[in-house]
Amino acid sequence: MQVIFKVIRQNPNSSPQVQSYQLEVEAGSTILDCLNQIKWEQDGTLAFRKNCRNTICGSCAMRINGRAALACKENIGSELKQIYGEDCCNSSITPEITIAPMGNMPVIKDLVVDMSSFWNHLEAVEPYISTGARIIPEREFLQTPEERAKLDRTGNCIMCGACYSDCNGREVNLGFVGPHALAKASRMVADSRDDTQDRRLEAYNKGTQGVWGCTRCFNCNAVCPMEVAPLDRITEIKQEILANEDVPNSRQIRHRQVLVELVKQGGWIDERAFGLQVVGDYFRDIKGLLSIAPLGLRMLIKGKFPLTFEASEGTEEVRSLIESVQAETR
Known part of the structure:
Protein backbone atom coordinates (compact mmCIF):
# COMPACT_ATOMS: atom_id res chain seq x y z
CA MET A 1 0.00 0.00 0.00
CA GLN A 2 1.02 3.60 -0.54
CA VAL A 3 1.80 5.73 2.52
CA ILE A 4 2.94 9.35 2.71
CA PHE A 5 5.57 10.08 5.34
CA LYS A 6 5.68 13.69 6.49
CA VAL A 7 9.11 14.18 8.06
CA ILE A 8 9.84 17.29 10.12
CA ARG A 9 13.31 18.32 8.97
CA GLN A 10 15.52 20.95 10.54
CA ASN A 11 19.07 22.22 10.66
CA PRO A 12 20.59 24.06 13.64
CA ASN A 13 19.43 27.68 14.01
CA SER A 14 16.76 27.26 11.35
CA SER A 15 13.01 26.75 11.30
CA PRO A 16 11.61 23.23 10.89
CA GLN A 17 10.16 22.29 7.51
CA VAL A 18 7.90 19.44 6.48
CA GLN A 19 9.12 17.20 3.66
CA SER A 20 6.88 14.47 2.27
CA TYR A 21 7.92 11.09 0.90
CA GLN A 22 5.57 8.53 -0.66
CA LEU A 23 6.43 4.85 -0.32
CA GLU A 24 5.00 1.46 -1.20
CA VAL A 25 5.07 -0.39 2.14
CA GLU A 26 3.76 -3.48 3.88
CA ALA A 27 1.56 -3.29 6.98
CA GLY A 28 4.19 -5.22 8.95
CA SER A 29 7.04 -2.89 8.00
CA THR A 30 8.47 -0.88 10.89
CA ILE A 31 8.84 2.88 10.81
CA LEU A 32 12.60 2.35 10.81
CA ASP A 33 12.32 0.11 7.72
CA CYS A 34 10.52 2.95 5.96
CA LEU A 35 13.03 5.58 7.03
CA ASN A 36 15.81 3.35 5.73
CA GLN A 37 13.96 3.02 2.43
CA ILE A 38 13.63 6.80 2.17
CA LYS A 39 17.31 7.31 2.89
CA TRP A 40 18.53 4.56 0.54
CA GLU A 41 16.15 5.17 -2.35
CA GLN A 42 14.91 8.77 -2.23
CA ASP A 43 16.94 11.13 -0.04
CA GLY A 44 20.36 10.26 1.30
CA THR A 45 20.53 13.53 3.28
CA LEU A 46 17.85 12.47 5.77
CA ALA A 47 19.45 12.13 9.22
CA PHE A 48 18.24 9.84 12.02
CA ARG A 49 19.76 7.55 14.63
CA LYS A 50 19.55 3.76 14.58
CA ASN A 51 21.52 0.76 15.74
CA CYS A 52 20.19 -2.60 16.95
CA ARG A 53 16.76 -2.66 15.21
CA ASN A 54 15.55 -4.92 18.05
CA THR A 55 14.18 -2.59 20.76
CA ILE A 56 17.37 -2.93 22.80
CA CYS A 57 19.59 0.10 22.26
CA GLY A 58 16.98 2.90 22.25
CA SER A 59 18.83 4.82 19.51
CA CYS A 60 15.89 5.25 17.12
CA ALA A 61 13.55 7.11 19.49
CA MET A 62 11.60 9.87 17.73
CA ARG A 63 8.09 11.29 17.67
CA ILE A 64 5.71 9.26 15.56
CA ASN A 65 2.32 10.89 15.03
CA GLY A 66 2.89 13.19 17.98
CA ARG A 67 4.22 10.77 20.60
CA ALA A 68 7.71 9.53 21.40
CA ALA A 69 8.35 5.93 20.33
CA LEU A 70 11.01 3.60 18.96
CA ALA A 71 11.00 3.50 15.17
CA CYS A 72 12.17 -0.11 15.20
CA LYS A 73 9.21 -1.18 17.36
CA GLU A 74 6.25 0.60 15.76
CA ASN A 75 4.88 -0.82 12.51
CA ILE A 76 2.84 0.73 9.73
CA GLY A 77 -0.31 -1.28 10.29
CA SER A 78 -0.72 -0.39 13.96
CA GLU A 79 0.08 3.26 13.34
CA LEU A 80 -2.51 3.62 10.60
CA LYS A 81 -5.17 1.86 12.68
CA GLN A 82 -4.64 4.39 15.45
CA ILE A 83 -5.25 7.23 13.00
CA TYR A 84 -7.74 5.87 10.50
CA GLY A 85 -9.35 2.92 12.28
CA GLU A 86 -9.68 -0.70 11.18
CA ASP A 87 -10.47 0.19 7.53
CA CYS A 88 -7.26 2.19 7.05
CA CYS A 89 -5.93 -0.13 4.35
CA ASN A 90 -9.13 0.01 2.31
CA SER A 91 -9.45 3.78 2.19
CA SER A 92 -9.23 5.61 -1.13
CA ILE A 93 -7.23 8.36 0.59
CA THR A 94 -3.47 7.85 0.80
CA PRO A 95 -2.74 7.59 4.54
CA GLU A 96 -0.11 9.79 6.17
CA ILE A 97 2.32 9.28 9.03
CA THR A 98 4.17 12.21 10.62
CA ILE A 99 7.71 11.73 11.90
CA ALA A 100 9.39 14.40 14.07
CA PRO A 101 12.44 14.70 16.36
CA MET A 102 12.02 14.11 20.08
CA GLY A 103 10.94 17.04 22.24
CA ASN A 104 12.65 18.88 25.11
CA MET A 105 16.01 18.61 23.35
CA PRO A 106 17.54 20.85 20.65
CA VAL A 107 17.68 19.49 17.13
CA ILE A 108 21.09 18.77 15.62
CA LYS A 109 19.74 17.75 12.23
CA ASP A 110 16.38 16.36 11.11
CA LEU A 111 15.47 13.58 13.57
CA VAL A 112 18.76 13.70 15.49
CA VAL A 113 18.63 15.66 18.77
CA ASP A 114 21.29 16.82 21.23
CA MET A 115 20.81 14.64 24.33
CA SER A 116 23.35 16.46 26.52
CA SER A 117 20.71 17.67 29.00
CA PHE A 118 19.26 14.16 29.14
CA TRP A 119 22.60 12.67 30.19
CA ASN A 120 23.49 15.58 32.49
CA HIS A 121 20.25 15.20 34.39
CA LEU A 122 20.82 11.47 34.69
CA GLU A 123 24.26 12.12 36.17
CA ALA A 124 22.73 14.59 38.64
CA VAL A 125 20.91 11.79 40.51
CA GLU A 126 24.12 9.73 40.87
CA THR A 131 29.63 1.70 48.83
CA GLY A 132 32.34 4.18 49.76
CA ALA A 133 31.46 4.12 53.45
CA ARG A 134 31.76 0.34 53.68
CA ILE A 135 34.80 -1.78 54.32
CA ILE A 136 35.66 -3.70 51.18
CA PRO A 137 34.50 -7.27 51.81
CA GLU A 138 36.37 -10.46 51.02
CA ARG A 139 33.66 -11.39 48.56
CA GLU A 140 31.12 -9.50 46.49
CA PHE A 141 28.02 -7.93 48.03
CA LEU A 142 25.21 -10.45 47.83
CA GLN A 143 21.47 -9.89 47.55
CA THR A 144 18.55 -12.17 48.24
CA PRO A 145 16.20 -12.96 45.33
CA GLU A 146 13.62 -10.70 47.00
CA GLU A 147 16.06 -7.79 47.19
CA ARG A 148 17.07 -8.26 43.56
CA ALA A 149 13.46 -8.48 42.41
CA LYS A 150 12.90 -4.88 43.55
CA LEU A 151 15.29 -3.74 40.81
CA ASP A 152 13.87 -5.71 37.89
CA ARG A 153 11.53 -3.14 36.41
CA THR A 154 13.86 -0.15 36.54
CA GLY A 155 16.60 -2.36 35.12
CA ASN A 156 14.61 -2.58 31.89
CA CYS A 157 15.24 1.09 31.05
CA ILE A 158 17.23 1.43 27.81
CA MET A 159 17.81 5.21 28.07
CA CYS A 160 15.96 5.90 24.82
CA GLY A 161 14.76 9.34 25.95
CA ALA A 162 11.09 8.82 25.08
CA CYS A 163 9.84 9.75 28.55
CA TYR A 164 12.12 12.80 28.68
CA SER A 165 10.91 13.90 25.26
CA ASP A 166 7.23 13.92 26.23
CA CYS A 167 7.61 15.12 29.84
CA ASN A 168 5.41 18.14 30.58
CA GLY A 169 7.32 18.80 33.79
CA ARG A 170 10.58 19.11 31.88
CA GLU A 171 8.94 21.35 29.27
CA VAL A 172 7.94 23.99 31.82
CA ASN A 173 10.83 23.52 34.25
CA LEU A 174 14.32 23.23 32.80
CA GLY A 175 15.73 22.34 36.21
CA PHE A 176 13.60 19.20 36.54
CA VAL A 177 15.86 16.17 36.11
CA GLY A 178 13.22 14.20 34.24
CA PRO A 179 11.42 10.86 34.58
CA HIS A 180 14.32 8.80 33.21
CA ALA A 181 16.66 10.06 35.93
CA LEU A 182 14.15 9.57 38.71
CA ALA A 183 13.33 6.06 37.51
CA LYS A 184 17.03 5.27 37.88
CA ALA A 185 17.05 7.09 41.21
CA SER A 186 14.28 4.84 42.50
CA ARG A 187 16.51 1.86 41.78
CA MET A 188 19.27 3.37 43.91
CA VAL A 189 16.86 4.01 46.76
CA ALA A 190 15.58 0.42 46.62
CA ASP A 191 18.99 -1.23 46.23
CA SER A 192 20.08 -2.97 49.44
CA ARG A 193 23.75 -2.50 48.51
CA ASP A 194 23.58 1.29 48.58
CA ASP A 195 24.53 3.05 51.81
CA THR A 196 23.44 6.62 51.05
CA GLN A 197 19.64 6.37 51.01
CA ASP A 198 19.02 9.27 53.42
CA ARG A 199 21.31 11.58 51.44
CA ARG A 200 19.66 10.54 48.20
CA LEU A 201 16.15 11.14 49.52
CA GLU A 202 17.18 14.58 50.76
CA ALA A 203 18.57 15.43 47.31
CA TYR A 204 15.53 14.10 45.43
CA ASN A 205 13.30 16.13 47.77
CA LYS A 206 14.81 19.51 46.87
CA GLY A 207 12.48 22.01 45.24
CA THR A 208 11.13 21.12 41.83
CA GLN A 209 14.39 19.67 40.54
CA GLY A 210 13.56 16.27 41.99
CA VAL A 211 10.36 14.30 42.45
CA TRP A 212 8.19 17.33 43.20
CA GLY A 213 8.85 18.72 39.73
CA CYS A 214 6.76 15.91 38.26
CA THR A 215 3.37 17.14 37.01
CA ARG A 216 1.89 13.59 37.08
CA CYS A 217 0.72 13.92 33.49
CA PHE A 218 1.29 10.17 32.89
CA ASN A 219 3.01 10.81 29.54
CA CYS A 220 6.18 9.00 30.64
CA ASN A 221 4.25 5.84 31.47
CA ALA A 222 2.30 6.05 28.22
CA VAL A 223 5.32 6.29 25.91
CA CYS A 224 7.87 4.09 27.72
CA PRO A 225 8.62 1.20 25.31
CA MET A 226 9.95 -1.04 28.11
CA GLU A 227 7.11 -0.60 30.63
CA VAL A 228 9.41 0.89 33.25
CA ALA A 229 6.50 3.15 34.32
CA PRO A 230 8.63 6.15 35.43
CA LEU A 231 5.69 7.89 37.09
CA ASP A 232 5.18 4.89 39.36
CA ARG A 233 8.87 4.92 40.24
CA ILE A 234 8.68 8.64 41.08
CA THR A 235 5.71 7.91 43.33
CA GLU A 236 7.74 5.24 45.13
CA ILE A 237 10.46 7.81 45.90
CA LYS A 238 7.84 10.25 47.19
CA GLN A 239 6.49 7.56 49.51
CA GLU A 240 9.99 6.90 50.82
CA ILE A 241 10.51 10.62 51.42
CA LEU A 242 7.21 10.98 53.27
CA ALA A 243 7.93 7.92 55.41
CA ASN A 244 11.52 8.92 56.26
CA GLU A 245 11.65 11.04 59.41
CA ASP A 246 15.26 12.03 58.73
CA VAL A 247 14.38 13.89 55.53
CA PRO A 248 14.06 17.63 56.32
CA ASN A 249 10.59 19.16 56.22
CA SER A 250 9.90 21.03 52.98
CA ARG A 251 7.03 22.90 51.35
CA GLN A 252 6.57 20.02 48.92
CA ILE A 253 6.20 17.49 51.73
CA ARG A 254 3.75 19.74 53.56
CA HIS A 255 1.76 20.21 50.35
CA ARG A 256 1.23 16.47 50.08
CA GLN A 257 0.52 15.89 53.77
CA VAL A 258 -1.70 18.94 54.35
CA LEU A 259 -3.78 18.28 51.24
CA VAL A 260 -4.60 14.75 52.40
CA GLU A 261 -5.35 15.79 55.98
CA LEU A 262 -7.62 18.68 54.95
CA VAL A 263 -9.60 16.46 52.59
CA LYS A 264 -9.96 13.91 55.40
CA GLN A 265 -11.28 16.64 57.69
CA GLY A 266 -13.73 18.33 55.36
CA GLY A 267 -14.11 16.30 52.18
CA TRP A 268 -12.38 19.03 50.20
CA ILE A 269 -9.65 21.63 50.77
CA ASP A 270 -10.08 24.56 53.14
CA GLU A 271 -8.06 27.06 51.09
CA ARG A 272 -7.45 29.33 54.06
CA ALA A 273 -5.81 26.61 56.12
CA PHE A 274 -4.00 25.20 53.08
CA GLY A 275 -2.05 28.39 52.40
CA LEU A 276 -1.18 29.01 56.04
CA GLN A 277 -0.06 25.45 56.69
CA VAL A 278 1.81 24.77 53.44
CA VAL A 279 3.37 28.14 52.56
CA GLY A 280 3.39 29.57 56.08
CA ASP A 281 4.45 26.30 57.73
CA TYR A 282 1.85 26.67 60.47
CA PHE A 283 2.89 30.33 61.10
CA ARG A 284 6.55 29.32 61.53
CA ASP A 285 7.70 30.61 58.12
CA ILE A 286 7.37 34.40 58.29
CA LYS A 287 8.85 34.86 54.83
CA GLY A 288 6.35 32.41 53.41
CA LEU A 289 3.45 34.17 55.13
CA LEU A 290 4.55 37.54 53.78
CA SER A 291 4.78 36.08 50.27
CA ILE A 292 1.08 35.14 50.23
CA ALA A 293 -0.17 38.25 52.05
CA PRO A 294 -0.56 40.36 48.84
CA LEU A 295 -2.57 37.58 47.18
CA GLY A 296 -4.79 37.22 50.24
CA LEU A 297 -5.38 40.98 50.33
CA ARG A 298 -6.37 41.10 46.63
CA MET A 299 -8.75 38.19 47.18
CA LEU A 300 -10.35 39.98 50.14
CA ILE A 301 -10.82 43.20 48.14
CA LYS A 302 -12.46 41.33 45.28
CA GLY A 303 -14.62 39.25 47.59
CA LYS A 304 -13.01 35.99 46.61
CA PHE A 305 -11.52 35.02 49.96
CA PRO A 306 -13.66 32.40 51.76
CA LEU A 307 -14.40 33.66 55.28
CA THR A 308 -15.99 30.41 56.37
CA PHE A 309 -15.59 26.74 55.48
CA GLU A 310 -18.29 24.13 55.23
CA ALA A 311 -17.47 20.46 55.03
CA SER A 312 -18.77 18.67 51.96
CA GLU A 313 -21.43 16.01 52.02
CA GLY A 314 -20.03 12.53 52.44
CA THR A 315 -16.94 13.68 54.34
CA GLU A 316 -17.00 10.60 56.55
CA GLU A 317 -17.04 8.34 53.50
CA VAL A 318 -14.15 10.24 51.92
CA ARG A 319 -12.20 9.99 55.18
CA SER A 320 -12.85 6.27 55.37
CA LEU A 321 -11.60 5.73 51.80
CA ILE A 322 -8.40 7.70 52.41
CA GLU A 323 -7.69 5.86 55.65
CA SER A 324 -8.25 2.51 53.93
CA VAL A 325 -5.75 3.41 51.20
CA GLN A 326 -3.25 4.64 53.79
CA ALA A 327 -3.58 1.39 55.74
CA GLU A 328 -2.93 -0.64 52.56
CA THR A 329 0.25 1.31 51.72
CA ARG A 330 1.81 1.14 55.17
Whole structure:
Protein backbone atom coordinates (compact mmCIF):
# COMPACT_ATOMS: atom_id res chain seq x y z
CA MET A 1 0.00 0.00 0.00
CA GLN A 2 1.02 3.60 -0.54
CA VAL A 3 1.80 5.73 2.52
CA ILE A 4 2.94 9.35 2.71
CA PHE A 5 5.57 10.08 5.34
CA LYS A 6 5.68 13.69 6.49
CA VAL A 7 9.11 14.18 8.06
CA ILE A 8 9.84 17.29 10.12
CA ARG A 9 13.31 18.32 8.97
CA GLN A 10 15.52 20.95 10.54
CA ASN A 11 19.07 22.22 10.66
CA PRO A 12 20.59 24.06 13.64
CA ASN A 13 19.43 27.68 14.01
CA SER A 14 16.76 27.26 11.35
CA SER A 15 13.01 26.75 11.30
CA PRO A 16 11.61 23.23 10.89
CA GLN A 17 10.16 22.29 7.51
CA VAL A 18 7.90 19.44 6.48
CA GLN A 19 9.12 17.20 3.66
CA SER A 20 6.88 14.47 2.27
CA TYR A 21 7.92 11.09 0.90
CA GLN A 22 5.57 8.53 -0.66
CA LEU A 23 6.43 4.85 -0.32
CA GLU A 24 5.00 1.46 -1.20
CA VAL A 25 5.07 -0.39 2.14
CA GLU A 26 3.76 -3.48 3.88
CA ALA A 27 1.56 -3.29 6.98
CA GLY A 28 4.19 -5.22 8.95
CA SER A 29 7.04 -2.89 8.00
CA THR A 30 8.47 -0.88 10.89
CA ILE A 31 8.84 2.88 10.81
CA LEU A 32 12.60 2.35 10.81
CA ASP A 33 12.32 0.11 7.72
CA CYS A 34 10.52 2.95 5.96
CA LEU A 35 13.03 5.58 7.03
CA ASN A 36 15.81 3.35 5.73
CA GLN A 37 13.96 3.02 2.43
CA ILE A 38 13.63 6.80 2.17
CA LYS A 39 17.31 7.31 2.89
CA TRP A 40 18.53 4.56 0.54
CA GLU A 41 16.15 5.17 -2.35
CA GLN A 42 14.91 8.77 -2.23
CA ASP A 43 16.94 11.13 -0.04
CA GLY A 44 20.36 10.26 1.30
CA THR A 45 20.53 13.53 3.28
CA LEU A 46 17.85 12.47 5.77
CA ALA A 47 19.45 12.13 9.22
CA PHE A 48 18.24 9.84 12.02
CA ARG A 49 19.76 7.55 14.63
CA LYS A 50 19.55 3.76 14.58
CA ASN A 51 21.52 0.76 15.74
CA CYS A 52 20.19 -2.60 16.95
CA ARG A 53 16.76 -2.66 15.21
CA ASN A 54 15.55 -4.92 18.05
CA THR A 55 14.18 -2.59 20.76
CA ILE A 56 17.37 -2.93 22.80
CA CYS A 57 19.59 0.10 22.26
CA GLY A 58 16.98 2.90 22.25
CA SER A 59 18.83 4.82 19.51
CA CYS A 60 15.89 5.25 17.12
CA ALA A 61 13.55 7.11 19.49
CA MET A 62 11.60 9.87 17.73
CA ARG A 63 8.09 11.29 17.67
CA ILE A 64 5.71 9.26 15.56
CA ASN A 65 2.32 10.89 15.03
CA GLY A 66 2.89 13.19 17.98
CA ARG A 67 4.22 10.77 20.60
CA ALA A 68 7.71 9.53 21.40
CA ALA A 69 8.35 5.93 20.33
CA LEU A 70 11.01 3.60 18.96
CA ALA A 71 11.00 3.50 15.17
CA CYS A 72 12.17 -0.11 15.20
CA LYS A 73 9.21 -1.18 17.36
CA GLU A 74 6.25 0.60 15.76
CA ASN A 75 4.88 -0.82 12.51
CA ILE A 76 2.84 0.73 9.73
CA GLY A 77 -0.31 -1.28 10.29
CA SER A 78 -0.72 -0.39 13.96
CA GLU A 79 0.08 3.26 13.34
CA LEU A 80 -2.51 3.62 10.60
CA LYS A 81 -5.17 1.86 12.68
CA GLN A 82 -4.64 4.39 15.45
CA ILE A 83 -5.25 7.23 13.00
CA TYR A 84 -7.74 5.87 10.50
CA GLY A 85 -9.35 2.92 12.28
CA GLU A 86 -9.68 -0.70 11.18
CA ASP A 87 -10.47 0.19 7.53
CA CYS A 88 -7.26 2.19 7.05
CA CYS A 89 -5.93 -0.13 4.35
CA ASN A 90 -9.13 0.01 2.31
CA SER A 91 -9.45 3.78 2.19
CA SER A 92 -9.23 5.61 -1.13
CA ILE A 93 -7.23 8.36 0.59
CA THR A 94 -3.47 7.85 0.80
CA PRO A 95 -2.74 7.59 4.54
CA GLU A 96 -0.11 9.79 6.17
CA ILE A 97 2.32 9.28 9.03
CA THR A 98 4.17 12.21 10.62
CA ILE A 99 7.71 11.73 11.90
CA ALA A 100 9.39 14.40 14.07
CA PRO A 101 12.44 14.70 16.36
CA MET A 102 12.02 14.11 20.08
CA GLY A 103 10.94 17.04 22.24
CA ASN A 104 12.65 18.88 25.11
CA MET A 105 16.01 18.61 23.35
CA PRO A 106 17.54 20.85 20.65
CA VAL A 107 17.68 19.49 17.13
CA ILE A 108 21.09 18.77 15.62
CA LYS A 109 19.74 17.75 12.23
CA ASP A 110 16.38 16.36 11.11
CA LEU A 111 15.47 13.58 13.57
CA VAL A 112 18.76 13.70 15.49
CA VAL A 113 18.63 15.66 18.77
CA ASP A 114 21.29 16.82 21.23
CA MET A 115 20.81 14.64 24.33
CA SER A 116 23.35 16.46 26.52
CA SER A 117 20.71 17.67 29.00
CA PHE A 118 19.26 14.16 29.14
CA TRP A 119 22.60 12.67 30.19
CA ASN A 120 23.49 15.58 32.49
CA HIS A 121 20.25 15.20 34.39
CA LEU A 122 20.82 11.47 34.69
CA GLU A 123 24.26 12.12 36.17
CA ALA A 124 22.73 14.59 38.64
CA VAL A 125 20.91 11.79 40.51
CA GLU A 126 24.12 9.73 40.87
CA PRO A 127 22.72 6.59 39.19
CA TYR A 128 25.28 4.19 40.59
CA ILE A 129 25.68 2.22 43.79
CA SER A 130 27.66 3.96 46.52
CA THR A 131 29.63 1.70 48.83
CA GLY A 132 32.34 4.18 49.76
CA ALA A 133 31.46 4.12 53.45
CA ARG A 134 31.76 0.34 53.68
CA ILE A 135 34.80 -1.78 54.32
CA ILE A 136 35.66 -3.70 51.18
CA PRO A 137 34.50 -7.27 51.81
CA GLU A 138 36.37 -10.46 51.02
CA ARG A 139 33.66 -11.39 48.56
CA GLU A 140 31.12 -9.50 46.49
CA PHE A 141 28.02 -7.93 48.03
CA LEU A 142 25.21 -10.45 47.83
CA GLN A 143 21.47 -9.89 47.55
CA THR A 144 18.55 -12.17 48.24
CA PRO A 145 16.20 -12.96 45.33
CA GLU A 146 13.62 -10.70 47.00
CA GLU A 147 16.06 -7.79 47.19
CA ARG A 148 17.07 -8.26 43.56
CA ALA A 149 13.46 -8.48 42.41
CA LYS A 150 12.90 -4.88 43.55
CA LEU A 151 15.29 -3.74 40.81
CA ASP A 152 13.87 -5.71 37.89
CA ARG A 153 11.53 -3.14 36.41
CA THR A 154 13.86 -0.15 36.54
CA GLY A 155 16.60 -2.36 35.12
CA ASN A 156 14.61 -2.58 31.89
CA CYS A 157 15.24 1.09 31.05
CA ILE A 158 17.23 1.43 27.81
CA MET A 159 17.81 5.21 28.07
CA CYS A 160 15.96 5.90 24.82
CA GLY A 161 14.76 9.34 25.95
CA ALA A 162 11.09 8.82 25.08
CA CYS A 163 9.84 9.75 28.55
CA TYR A 164 12.12 12.80 28.68
CA SER A 165 10.91 13.90 25.26
CA ASP A 166 7.23 13.92 26.23
CA CYS A 167 7.61 15.12 29.84
CA ASN A 168 5.41 18.14 30.58
CA GLY A 169 7.32 18.80 33.79
CA ARG A 170 10.58 19.11 31.88
CA GLU A 171 8.94 21.35 29.27
CA VAL A 172 7.94 23.99 31.82
CA ASN A 173 10.83 23.52 34.25
CA LEU A 174 14.32 23.23 32.80
CA GLY A 175 15.73 22.34 36.21
CA PHE A 176 13.60 19.20 36.54
CA VAL A 177 15.86 16.17 36.11
CA GLY A 178 13.22 14.20 34.24
CA PRO A 179 11.42 10.86 34.58
CA HIS A 180 14.32 8.80 33.21
CA ALA A 181 16.66 10.06 35.93
CA LEU A 182 14.15 9.57 38.71
CA ALA A 183 13.33 6.06 37.51
CA LYS A 184 17.03 5.27 37.88
CA ALA A 185 17.05 7.09 41.21
CA SER A 186 14.28 4.84 42.50
CA ARG A 187 16.51 1.86 41.78
CA MET A 188 19.27 3.37 43.91
CA VAL A 189 16.86 4.01 46.76
CA ALA A 190 15.58 0.42 46.62
CA ASP A 191 18.99 -1.23 46.23
CA SER A 192 20.08 -2.97 49.44
CA ARG A 193 23.75 -2.50 48.51
CA ASP A 194 23.58 1.29 48.58
CA ASP A 195 24.53 3.05 51.81
CA THR A 196 23.44 6.62 51.05
CA GLN A 197 19.64 6.37 51.01
CA ASP A 198 19.02 9.27 53.42
CA ARG A 199 21.31 11.58 51.44
CA ARG A 200 19.66 10.54 48.20
CA LEU A 201 16.15 11.14 49.52
CA GLU A 202 17.18 14.58 50.76
CA ALA A 203 18.57 15.43 47.31
CA TYR A 204 15.53 14.10 45.43
CA ASN A 205 13.30 16.13 47.77
CA LYS A 206 14.81 19.51 46.87
CA GLY A 207 12.48 22.01 45.24
CA THR A 208 11.13 21.12 41.83
CA GLN A 209 14.39 19.67 40.54
CA GLY A 210 13.56 16.27 41.99
CA VAL A 211 10.36 14.30 42.45
CA TRP A 212 8.19 17.33 43.20
CA GLY A 213 8.85 18.72 39.73
CA CYS A 214 6.76 15.91 38.26
CA THR A 215 3.37 17.14 37.01
CA ARG A 216 1.89 13.59 37.08
CA CYS A 217 0.72 13.92 33.49
CA PHE A 218 1.29 10.17 32.89
CA ASN A 219 3.01 10.81 29.54
CA CYS A 220 6.18 9.00 30.64
CA ASN A 221 4.25 5.84 31.47
CA ALA A 222 2.30 6.05 28.22
CA VAL A 223 5.32 6.29 25.91
CA CYS A 224 7.87 4.09 27.72
CA PRO A 225 8.62 1.20 25.31
CA MET A 226 9.95 -1.04 28.11
CA GLU A 227 7.11 -0.60 30.63
CA VAL A 228 9.41 0.89 33.25
CA ALA A 229 6.50 3.15 34.32
CA PRO A 230 8.63 6.15 35.43
CA LEU A 231 5.69 7.89 37.09
CA ASP A 232 5.18 4.89 39.36
CA ARG A 233 8.87 4.92 40.24
CA ILE A 234 8.68 8.64 41.08
CA THR A 235 5.71 7.91 43.33
CA GLU A 236 7.74 5.24 45.13
CA ILE A 237 10.46 7.81 45.90
CA LYS A 238 7.84 10.25 47.19
CA GLN A 239 6.49 7.56 49.51
CA GLU A 240 9.99 6.90 50.82
CA ILE A 241 10.51 10.62 51.42
CA LEU A 242 7.21 10.98 53.27
CA ALA A 243 7.93 7.92 55.41
CA ASN A 244 11.52 8.92 56.26
CA GLU A 245 11.65 11.04 59.41
CA ASP A 246 15.26 12.03 58.73
CA VAL A 247 14.38 13.89 55.53
CA PRO A 248 14.06 17.63 56.32
CA ASN A 249 10.59 19.16 56.22
CA SER A 250 9.90 21.03 52.98
CA ARG A 251 7.03 22.90 51.35
CA GLN A 252 6.57 20.02 48.92
CA ILE A 253 6.20 17.49 51.73
CA ARG A 254 3.75 19.74 53.56
CA HIS A 255 1.76 20.21 50.35
CA ARG A 256 1.23 16.47 50.08
CA GLN A 257 0.52 15.89 53.77
CA VAL A 258 -1.70 18.94 54.35
CA LEU A 259 -3.78 18.28 51.24
CA VAL A 260 -4.60 14.75 52.40
CA GLU A 261 -5.35 15.79 55.98
CA LEU A 262 -7.62 18.68 54.95
CA VAL A 263 -9.60 16.46 52.59
CA LYS A 264 -9.96 13.91 55.40
CA GLN A 265 -11.28 16.64 57.69
CA GLY A 266 -13.73 18.33 55.36
CA GLY A 267 -14.11 16.30 52.18
CA TRP A 268 -12.38 19.03 50.20
CA ILE A 269 -9.65 21.63 50.77
CA ASP A 270 -10.08 24.56 53.14
CA GLU A 271 -8.06 27.06 51.09
CA ARG A 272 -7.45 29.33 54.06
CA ALA A 273 -5.81 26.61 56.12
CA PHE A 274 -4.00 25.20 53.08
CA GLY A 275 -2.05 28.39 52.40
CA LEU A 276 -1.18 29.01 56.04
CA GLN A 277 -0.06 25.45 56.69
CA VAL A 278 1.81 24.77 53.44
CA VAL A 279 3.37 28.14 52.56
CA GLY A 280 3.39 29.57 56.08
CA ASP A 281 4.45 26.30 57.73
CA TYR A 282 1.85 26.67 60.47
CA PHE A 283 2.89 30.33 61.10
CA ARG A 284 6.55 29.32 61.53
CA ASP A 285 7.70 30.61 58.12
CA ILE A 286 7.37 34.40 58.29
CA LYS A 287 8.85 34.86 54.83
CA GLY A 288 6.35 32.41 53.41
CA LEU A 289 3.45 34.17 55.13
CA LEU A 290 4.55 37.54 53.78
CA SER A 291 4.78 36.08 50.27
CA ILE A 292 1.08 35.14 50.23
CA ALA A 293 -0.17 38.25 52.05
CA PRO A 294 -0.56 40.36 48.84
CA LEU A 295 -2.57 37.58 47.18
CA GLY A 296 -4.79 37.22 50.24
CA LEU A 297 -5.38 40.98 50.33
CA ARG A 298 -6.37 41.10 46.63
CA MET A 299 -8.75 38.19 47.18
CA LEU A 300 -10.35 39.98 50.14
CA ILE A 301 -10.82 43.20 48.14
CA LYS A 302 -12.46 41.33 45.28
CA GLY A 303 -14.62 39.25 47.59
CA LYS A 304 -13.01 35.99 46.61
CA PHE A 305 -11.52 35.02 49.96
CA PRO A 306 -13.66 32.40 51.76
CA LEU A 307 -14.40 33.66 55.28
CA THR A 308 -15.99 30.41 56.37
CA PHE A 309 -15.59 26.74 55.48
CA GLU A 310 -18.29 24.13 55.23
CA ALA A 311 -17.47 20.46 55.03
CA SER A 312 -18.77 18.67 51.96
CA GLU A 313 -21.43 16.01 52.02
CA GLY A 314 -20.03 12.53 52.44
CA THR A 315 -16.94 13.68 54.34
CA GLU A 316 -17.00 10.60 56.55
CA GLU A 317 -17.04 8.34 53.50
CA VAL A 318 -14.15 10.24 51.92
CA ARG A 319 -12.20 9.99 55.18
CA SER A 320 -12.85 6.27 55.37
CA LEU A 321 -11.60 5.73 51.80
CA ILE A 322 -8.40 7.70 52.41
CA GLU A 323 -7.69 5.86 55.65
CA SER A 324 -8.25 2.51 53.93
CA VAL A 325 -5.75 3.41 51.20
CA GLN A 326 -3.25 4.64 53.79
CA ALA A 327 -3.58 1.39 55.74
CA GLU A 328 -2.93 -0.64 52.56
CA THR A 329 0.25 1.31 51.72
CA ARG A 330 1.81 1.14 55.17
